[in-house]
Amino acid sequence: WGYEDAEHDEVFADALLRSLAAVAELLPPTFAAYGGADPTGARNLTKRWLAAMAIPGRRADVLTKVGVDKEVAKQWGQVPLRDLVPALSHDSLLAGEHPLLALPLFVDFDGARMSLADLGHIRQQRGAIAYIPWRTSVEPLGKMPRVARLGVDDLAIVEALFGKQAVASWEEDYKKHRAKAAHMRKEVEDIDGTVATLEHEFTEVGLDPGLFLRRLPEGPRHGLVAIAIETTTEVDADDLAFAGVSLLWARRSVCDLELDLGFPAVAIVDDPDLSYDDEWSAVAEDQRFVELVALLKSMVIEMVEALCRAFETLPAPMQRNIGRVLLHTAAKRATAGKESASKRKRKRKQDRREAPAEPHLTPMIEDLPLLPVIGGPAISLARTRILLAEHKRLEAVEEAVDLAVPDPPILVVDDLTRPAIETLLATTLVDGLPRLRTIGLGARLETLRPIGTPELDAETVLIKLPFPGGEGEIGFARRREQGMRVTLGCSGRYVGEAGDENHELPIDAVLVDDALPLTIDEDGRPAVDGASKHVRGVLRRCRRVGPDLILALCTRWPALDGDDAAQAWSILLRQILLEHKRNQERRDVRERALERAMAVPGFRDIWGKRWSLEDLQRFVGTGPLEVLGKQPRELPQAQDAESLGRVILLTTELERSCLASVLPRVIDVGDRWSQLLAELDDLRRAPRIPFEIPAEVLSSTRITAAGGLEVLLWLPRHHDPRSDRSLTLAFTQNDRVIAQESVLRALPCAGVVKGALQIDAMGKLELDIKQRSGLERQLVAFYEGLVGRARSNKLSSADQDRLLLYLAHAAHHLAIAGRDGEAIRRLGKRVPRLLAKLDETVPPVLRDAAAKRGAPTPDAPPPATPRVPEVSQAAADVPQAQPTEPEVQPEIRPEQAPEPALQQAVPARPIDPEQVLIAALYEQLRWARARHGSLLDELGLAQLRIGTTPGNAIVDPGRRALVVRRDHPIVARLLAQAEGGADLDPIDLSFVVAATYTLMNIVAEAIDDDDERAFVADLAQALALAGP
Structure with a gap:
């Protein structure tokens, strides 16, 4: 013991806290002695002592800082304050007798000093101590109760001494007082x-x-x-x-x-x-x-x-x-x-x-003269009710004129009074302009020629209907291409014409309307005001009748011939063009008119057959339509478009414009008719292929590819992918083959494609990039599905063998093309994903056989030499009593074996024959790894070495790996083949692989005889398929 310091234990903590508590008796005289010279310092000293003793956690912090253990400090920090400083107990605070409680430590809203005793007194009187945060700006607000201004530590001290429930923020009340003060200013x-x-x-x-x-x-x-x-x-x-x-x-x-x-x-x-x-x-x-x-x-x-x-x-x-x-x-x-009850509820x-x-x-205003009239004093509601009863209607205008009007008077209204009068009288005011105009023009109208019965001359129109909402008729002109012309009459007299010469349809109309606004022309005669709103409304009604006229014309179409049929067909074409130019939502009548017009067979092909737009849309689909401007001298040998599967129309310029607005592509073939005749002759002899899947297929699918193509894909059951005959997709129009192409040579597949096929000016098939990429993606997806079928083992033995041959062909050729084939680059990550699935499914023997038969495609360089794993030699003698692991360098795990098809070429270097053999064995044992997963790693069966063992078997167990005997004749023969650069004999290699899996069966209880039989059967199947 050095007696240099006290032990900072519970006794030390107790003594220290008691000493700090005793300061309560020293603070009043100290404040009295020094408070006058430094009142701020005295207040801060007292508050810091109060904070250390009263605020929760502060006492424990003090003890911890002087070296007391945290747990001891926490325990002594929870001692009630009243036990340490009785002057700060609840009762003492309310009594306010101790000198410490009288110290002026705080300040109120008006700047006066407040002590703990003051706060206790407020607590007793009001139930809570009101305060505002120190940060609040103080404004003179007149009379206010004593409210303490407390900083953060001040508030913590007051809450610790009096309790949080005894302290109430007065901030919201302060805002109210401040708002009221602002109002009073x-x-x-x-x-x-x-x-x-x-x-x-x-x-x-x-x-x-x-x-x-x-x-x-x-x-x-x-x-x-x-x-x-x-x-x-x-x-x-x-x-x-x-x-x-x-x-x-x-x-x-x-x-x-x-x-x-x-x-x-x-x-x-x-x-x-x-x-x-x-x-x-x-x-x-x-x-x-x-x-x-x-x-x-x-x-x-x-x-x-x-x-x-x-x-x-x-x-x-x-x-x-x-x-x-x-x-x-x-x-x-x-x-x-x-108002309805629901509306009253909402309001x-x-x-x-x-x-x-x-x-x-x-009732108050019934007899008051509130309604001004033309040419007289205002009248009352009572008077208008009498007039309405007598004449059944009331007329009104919006502008007053100085003109004497006989009974019944014409009211002068505006946007405010018109709806009010109509509501109060429960009627609808009638336009008084016609009568007012007639009164004003008087005898001048009598000088105009009578218009007679408002009818159209049947010799001048193809079809006519009653004028909507008026006295007259409207129809299609017989000998005019376009333009709207309306003959107008008023009070039985001809007053002029209106129209629109740029209107797409040739419409004629005649209308007698007494509400037409009139003016005086240069000769002083009454004439219609063509620029008026009323006349614009008449023209608008004429335009809206167009679809009804089209429906009537379509109904009459079968009875028309000659010039009438030509004029009617021209009108229908213009209506179709007009609707497609608008390209907007149509009224029901417009939609029906368009459908009827597109169903009229007005187009003619080179064989004389009539076609409607609906017929053409169904026949060509999304493909091109070929047209000629005049009848050719020589026709194709086919008798009609259906037998040829290809329609060629004779069209006018208007017909071509209409076709171009509806169909995706219209091609004028007039400048290459001779060449087209030869193509059509070839097409006539071209085979027909129905859009259906044949019976003898391994697998098939029906899909829709990008670019508007419908596709059938299948694998023929009796086709051998190893043969020189390749499979192609047949591209057809109307079931006739127009082209055959192998879209992705690495993935052999038969099929039929139809839809939006484009034919160039030379009659050749043109697949745009969207269509070609879509077909390529669908082929990859089809082969991914084939991998799943091969893994399911639900096919017959013959179908399973044939499917594996297809997949082996795809695995080899897809890997070769993957280096720089343009199509493969477009497919992106889809190719590596498919290759990985093929690699797990196709037996290595089949892949090797496909590689021997196949050759790199002309547009791809020869594949780089596969990189083999680096494996050091095994060189350890194993005693017979207990096999031990020979000394070897770090071995290769299966997941380290690279994927030859996806590896980049590496610089040439000498190849270790043992590395080649180990890599080949790993490839052949993929099936075992896929079947047993991590089990082989757990049992130490996932690693292979080449070394020596005391036994006679091809493969013996080592401590952490299986050892392939270097001196076994089969192994030695395989090593010699690898050293000489020759391919490994598949039969010899299969013996080593079978022996390896047999040893796995012996060592691992989880691998049973059924597993081994399945493995050997798979190996034998692969050998058989890989044979010549």
Whole structure:
């Protein structure tokens, strides 16, 4: 013991804490002695002591810093504060008698100092100590309760002493006080001054202020309501939706609202009993607010009633504006009660701002002269009801003119009053322009020639229909290619023509319409206003009748011949072109018209047969259509397009344009007709191949490839992929073969392809890159499926053997082409994935046999010499009593064996014959590794060595590997073949492989005789297939 330091144990911790607690008695005199000179330092010292003793975890931190064990420090840190410092107990804090509690450690909102005793007193009086964070900016807000400003440590000390539940943040209340203070700083508004100003303005324009302005009844509320209608400008419907209400509190603006008070109005209200949100920016929609809205609404209704009584004393401009508003408001109230229950439910929230529904305004305004008319004084609603009963209709115009009109009068309306009058009278106003025009033009119309019965001459039109919504007819012209012409009449007289010479269809029409807008031409005679909106509407109706005329023309088509048939066919072609140019969603009638037009057989081929567009679409599909401009002198030997499988049309320029708008490709073959005749003759003799899968196939599939191709793929059962005869895909049109091609030579496959096949100008098949890539991808996918079928072992023995030959051929040729074949590069990762599956499925003997028979493709260099694993020689004598492992260099595991087909060429170097043999054995044992997985690694059977053993077998077990005897005759013969660069004899190699698997069966209980029989059978099958 050196007695240099105390043991920092529990006794030490107790003594240290008791010493720190005793500081409580020293702090008051210290504060008194030094607080005057350095009050901040004295406060900080006291707070740091309080923080160390009171804040949870601080005592344990102090003890840990002086070397006390953490667990001991944690235990002593949890000792109740009242046991260490009784002056800081809960009861003592509330009593506030200890000198420590009187120290001015904190500050309140107004800057006054506060002690722990002050905080305890506030806790007793209010139940919680209110505080705001120290970071909060302080503003003078008038009278406020004592609120402590506490920093982070201050708050932690207070919460530790009084409890978290005894401390409440006053931040939200502070925001409310601050918002109210900001409101009180706003400018004071003078309601009495506003009333005086408005009264003066009304008096200045000759209006009684009492009709338009009212003060709120005496009481706590103070304010005004005024009718808001300008005296010089017409009001708009948007201005009538709501009344503007400004709410004040303490004569300062809080917010502006838009309320439905039943009439355009403005209001200013200062109501001390209204409640507002914390931000003083929105009113609370409570019962007091609802009562205020009801009061304002009742005052507005009283003012409107007074206006109705004094209506005829008002100036004319005010009568016009107030009359418009009264009509609009009355109509709105009349329809308000007709809302559905569901709509009223959706508006329930909005209805809180509205008083109960007031009675209809209609009785108040029934006899007021609110409706201006042409050439006379305004009339009342009561008068219009009588006129409507007598004449069954009411006419109206939008512009007033100085013209005497006999009964019935013509109303002058606008966008605001028209719907209001129609609602109040439950009728639809009729356009009064025709009668007004007739009255205005008078005798001038009589000088024009009569138009007679509005009918089209049957000699000038192919087909005609009644004019829609009018008196007249419309049809297709018989001898004109395009353009719309409409003959117009008014009041039985010819008044002019309208039309569109650029319209695609030749439409003629005649129409008598008394509503046509007329003007005076250069000669002073009445004439139709061709630029008017009404005439544009007539032309628009003519265009919309086009599809109906097309349907009627299609119905009449079989009866047409000669020039009529030619004209009708031209119209149908133009309609088809028009619809395809629009390329937009069609109405039902337009869609039906297009379908009927495309079903009309108007095209003619070189053999004289008629075709419709529908027929041509079905026949050529997505392929090209060949056309000629004139009949050739010499025809193909085929009798028709069906027997040839190829249609050639005789077309005009219009027909070619129509075909090009519908079909994917139209080719003019007129400049190479002689060459085309030879091609067609070859095509006539070409075999027909139906689009179906033959019976004798190993496997087949039906797919849709990219580029609009339909494809059938199959492997013929009796084809030998080792033969020189290659399989091809037959590309057909209408079941006739137009080309045969092997799309991917590495993957032999037969099949039929049809669809959007392109023929170049020389009659040769052209596959675009999208189509070719799609076929290549489908071939790879087909072979991936074949691998799965081979692995399933569900095929017959003969089919399984044949399928393995196909897969062996693919494995070899795909690996060769993979180096720089363009198609293989397009396939990307699909080829390595397929090669990996083939490598696991095809026996090595079959791959080797395919490699011997095959040769590199002309566009690919010879394959690089496969890189063999590096294996050192085995050289260890094994005692008979207990076989031991010979000394060898690190061996090769199966997963280290490279994939020869995918390896890049490596620099030439001497090849170790033992490495070659080991690599060949690994290849042959792929089946065992695939079947048994990690079992071979666990039992040490996955490694092979060449060495010496005391036994006579070809293969003996070693400590961590199987040892192939170097001196066995078969092994020695194989090594000699490898050293001489010759291929390993497959029979000798199969003996070594079989012996190896037999040894695996002996050593591993998990490998049984059934496994060995399956392995040997697979090996024998591969040898048989690989033979000549």
